[in-house]
Amino acid sequence: xxxxxxxxxxxxxxxxxxxxxxxxxxxxxxxxxxxxxxxxxxxxxxxxxxxxxxxxxxxxxxxxxxxxxxxxxxxxxxxxxxxxxxxxxxxxxxxxxxxxxxxxxxxxxxxxxxxxxxxxxxxxxxxxxxxxxxxxxxxxxxxxxxxxxxxxxxxxxxxxxxxxxxxxxxxxxxxxxxxxxxxxxxxxxxxxxxxxxxxxxxxxxxxxxxxxxxxxxxxxxxxxxxxxxxxxxxxxxxxxxxxxxxxxxxxxxxxxxxxxxxxxxxxxxxxxxxxxxxxxxxxxxxxxxxxxxxxxxxxxxxxxxxxxxxxxxxxxxxxxxxxxxxxxxxxxxxxxxxxxxxxxxxxxxxxxxxxxxxxxxxxxxxxxxxxxxxxxxxxxxxxxxxxxxxxxxxxxxxxxxxxxxxxxxxxxxxxxxxxxxxxxxxxxxxxxxxxxxxxxxxxxxxxxxxxxxxxxxxxxxxxxxxxxxxxxxxxxxxxxxxxxxxxxxxxxxxxxxxxxxxxxxxxxxxxxxxxxxxxxxxxxxxxxxxxxxxxxxxxxxxxxxxxxxxxxxxxxxxxxxxxxxxxxxxxxxxxxxxxxxxxxxxxxxx
Numbered sequence: 001x002x003x004x005x006x007x008x009x010x011x012x013x014x015x016x017x018x019x020x021x022x023x024x025x026x027x028x029x030x031x032x033x034x035x036x037x038x039x040x041x042x043x044x045x046x047x048x049x050x051x052x053x054x055x056x057x058x059x060x061x062x063x064x065x066x067x068x069x070x071x072x073x074x075x076x077x078x079x080x081x082x083x084x085x086x087x088x089x090x091x092x093x094x095x096x097x098x099x100x101x102x103x104x105x106x107x108x109x110x111x112x113x114x115x116x117x118x119x120x121x122x123x124x125x126x127x128x129x130x131x132x133x134x135x136x137x138x139x140x141x142x143x144x145x146x147x148x149x150x151x152x153x154x155x156x157x158x159x160x161x162x163x164x165x166x167x168x169x170x171x172x173x174x175x176x177x178x179x180x181x182x183x184x185x186x187x188x189x190x191x192x193x194x195x196x197x198x199x200x201x202x203x204x205x206x207x208x209x210x211x212x213x214x215x216x217x218x219x220x221x222x223x224x225x226x227x228x229x230x231x232x233x234x235x236x237x238x239x240x241x242x243x244x245x246x247x248x249x250x251x252x253x254x255x256x257x258x259x260x261x262x263x264x265x266x267x268x269x270x271x272x273x274x275x276x277x278x279x280x281x282x283x284x285x286x287x288x289x290x291x292x293x294x295x296x297x298x299x300x301x302x303x304x305x306x307x308x309x310x311x312x313x314x315x316x317x318x319x320x321x322x323x324x325x326x327x328x329x330x331x332x333x334x335x336x337x338x339x340x341x342x343x344x345x346x347x348x349x350x351x352x353x354x355x356x357x358x359x360x361x362x363x364x365x366x367x368x369x370x371x372x373x374x375x376x377x378x379x380x381x382x383x384x385x386x387x388x389x390x391x392x393x394x395x396x397x398x399x400x401x402x403x404x405x406x407x408x409x410x411x412x413x414x415x416x417x418x419x420x421x422x423x424x425x426x427x428x429x430x431x432x433x434x435x436x437x438x439x440x441x442x443x444x445x446x447x448x449x450x451x452x453x454x455x456x457x458x459x460x461x462x463x464x465x466x467x468x469x470x471x472x473x474x475x476x477x478x479x480x481x482x483x484x485x486x487x488x489x490x491x492x493x494x495x496x497x498x499x500x501x502x503x504x505x506x507x508x509x510x511x512x513x514x515x516x517x518x519x520x521x522x523x524x525x526x527x528x529x530x531x532x533x534x535x536x537x538x539x540x541x542x543x544x545x546x547x548x549x550x551x552x553x554x555x556x557x558x559x560x561x562x563x564x565x566x567x568x569x570x571x572x573x574x575x576x577x578x579x580x581x582x583x584x585x586x587x588x589x590x
Contacts, residue, residue, distance in 0.1 A: 045142065047149050047162050049128075050108040052077045056128055057165070058107075060142065060149060064131035067118040069103065073127040074120055080104050082120070089119070098122045107134065112151055112160035114138040125172045171253035174206060177230070181244045182217070182237035189234050194226045194254055206233055208252040213357055217243055219251050226254075240349060343577060347548055351577055354556050361562060361569045375484040376507045376517045378492045379449040385420040386443040390496045397427055397435070401497055404437040409502075413481050417503035419491030438510055439495050445512035453516035458584060461535050461542075465588050468544035470551040471581040474558070475573035479539035480514055482567060483507040483521055525565045526558070534558050542583050551577055 045060040051069070054077040066089070074082075082101050089097040099119045107114045107130070116134040134140065141150040143161075151160040177191045204226065208219035216239035224231045233251065237243045245251075343351065393401065408414045423444055427435040465471070476482065485493070485506050493504040493511070507514055515538055522536040530536070533554040534543050543558050545551035555577070562569070575581055580589040 044167070045149070046165050046167050047109075048165055049130075049162070050106075051128060052079055052106050053108075054078075057167075058128040058130050059126050060135070060140075061129050061131055062135065062142070064129060065133060067105075067116050067131045067134045068097070068099075068121050068124055068129045069105065069118045070124045070127045071100065071120055071122050074103060087119075089121075097124060107138075109149070109151060109162050110160040114151070167255075171207070171255045173250050174231075174233075174252050174254055176245055176247060176249040176251055179245065179247045180235075181242060182235065183242055184237060184240045187234055187236045189232050191230055191232055192251060194229055194231055204254045206231075206252055206254045209250055212245075212251070214353075215239065215243055216353060217245070221252075224254065239353070343548075347577075350552055351555075354552060354559070355576070357556075357559075361559060361567065375486045376489075376513070377486040378444070378489040378511060378513070380444075380447050380492065381449065383447045385492075386447065387420065387422045388424050388440070388443055389422070390498065391424045391426065393425075393427070398498065400427060400435050401425055401437070405497065405500065405502065411481075413506055414502045414504055415490075417491060417494045417501050419494035419501070419503055421492050421494045422501070423493075423495050425495055425497065439493070439508060441493075441508070441510045441512070444492060445510075448512050451513040451516040451520075453520045455515060455519055456535065456537055458537070461537060461584070462586065462588070464531060464535060465542070465544050465583075468546055469579060470545050470548055470577055471575075471579070471583070471588060472543040472551070472555055472577055473573075473575045473581055473583055474541040474543070474562070475570040476539040476541075477568045477570040479518060480507045480509050483518055525561055525567075527561070529554070529557060529561075537584060540584060542581075542588075548577070 046057050047060060049056060049058045051058075051073070056073065068089075080103070082103055084101045085099070086101070087099045089099060099121055101120045102117055103120055105116055105118050107116060114134065114137075116130070116137065118134075135142075139152045139154070141152060143150050147164040148161050149164070150158055153159050172194070174192050174194055177193050180188065180190055182188060204224055205221075206219075206224045207221050212218070216237065218236045218238060220234040220236070222233065224233065235245075235251070405414065421444070424440045426438050426440050428438050430436050483506060485504060485508075490503045490505060493508050495502060507517060518538055519536065522539070522541065523530060526534050526536055526541070533545055533550070534541060536542075541558070543551070543554050545554050580587065582588070
């Protein structure tokens, strides 16, 4: 509960500790002498109301003597004349709520109108708070057993009611209580201050803010428990320098989570210890899950959690089957990129910081669709659907097809289809003896209008690379499968097995306009950097610079562009900041 006190410019402090009580009427149309039971809740009550004809979530706070609306919400709704009146409310945690005036509001519940004069705040942690002034003036009963708020008239007859609702996705800031100093490559368990709305709660989600990432400072995302407006979180300094965070530094935000979200509790022997350098590549992955039950906490960097981890809820305990990040390469492994080049130590450290900031590019746990202005279309004019029945295959090849289809279905790359179009599956043997799953789109390609978007000439590419000294090559992970396909043209990509008919949801390999379409997407994302310090040949991108300092800037720019477009990269085929590199079958060096 917020539990507000008011500081008037020339008056004493007003303390309120009101706790409204109530019960339900057992389903009848009236409430006669309702039994009064105290309402105590570890989390605020949210209901849906209409504020001056505008739908809005509201918090019912029985610990607040006044109702308050945030200034930002007031700007979005129609309202009567604003009355300027400056004052300050102090919450139970002694944080100040700045009040700039009063406003007359209409609060409508299921068509029934109520009214309140609410204070207008500039720094309220929610948009609308209904306090005991609104509760008493409008004969409101909080029916906790039935999870609803009831309005009654003077004869105790129910005139309106509305159920409790799940909290909206609102994030409240979390600040550092005291200044802290973090040694290089270390972690600390620190005290932070949470908004007064979260007095004593459990299972609220803390999510770190990204503005500290540039300093290689990370806070563990976790389900936390707050007591007396305080909690503890783990903060990591992953750099080789000592870092100091000042008092009141914002470390992240907290929000209420559905009951399906769970936490991991594991024992911890110390609240401060060194982080092993060999495990730093896994740190960011392990921060995506965890808990802050600080009676028993620890961190196991060798076994970070992934999206594939098996989690179940059982009150405050969980069981998790961890997955080694080295198996699915969840985030950037700096040693993978830097072990084969001859950079000096201080240059490697600068490069590590840049790679760390863009680690999401190498997170392959979930498929990603590129964020572009258009999706690929397959133009066939008015030609009727083409159909080729599935080729007959051996039992062994049929098993290979089934395994590949199950994998593509799980990734969302294909879906069930009722299309009149159909192309057959073919398996092509690769150099290593394994089979490549392909679709024979020759009939579809023969009736498709060709795309004339240019593919760069290889000799032009190498002419531009001649004067550079540092090179980075980037390879997209299943690049075509990251490009969206127009839903209207998905049926044209349909194919059949012995007992299934499916179609692609993304750009499939083998369609005639695939190369120019993908070239257009990459060229659009690279934008003006093309032919300046980046070049793309289909899904192969090269970044080139004359000095290391320039290369660091160019690399950061390109990675940022790719990250904003939701690209995912093939960690095994990316080579970073080298003076000699293989590109398009040629060895490139200064």
